[in-house]
Amino acid sequence: MIVKGKTVKSIDLGGGVSRKILAAGGRMMAVEVAFKKGARGAVHTHPHEQISYVLKGKFEFEADGKKEIIEAGDSYYTAPNRPHGVLALEDGVLLDIFTPQREDFIKE
Secondary structure: OOOOHHHOOOEEEEOOEEEEEEEEEOOEEEEEEEEOOOOEEEEEOOOOEEEEEEEEOEEEEEEOOEEEEEEOOOEEEEOOOOOEEEEEOOOEEEEEEEEOOOHHHHOO
């Protein structure tokens, strides 16, 4: 499967955050999430494993109540049901990989 990024519709999530569902199949999914400076990915949990890679920008990443600054080239792993979120310190983009797929994203 090849997904051409230019053909993927961006979904405006509000608050300066938008999402593109990229390749998805089997039990995995790749999602590009763009943030405007000051936008928040509120602390949340989900039953999926997640790896995120910072493509652009700088973020304050929060997990289990601890905060750390991450920037382009950095990545993180989030275990299922672990509270986590981000605050964009500048315009930025994350590449999120989930397993299993986020069915809630597909249904939107």
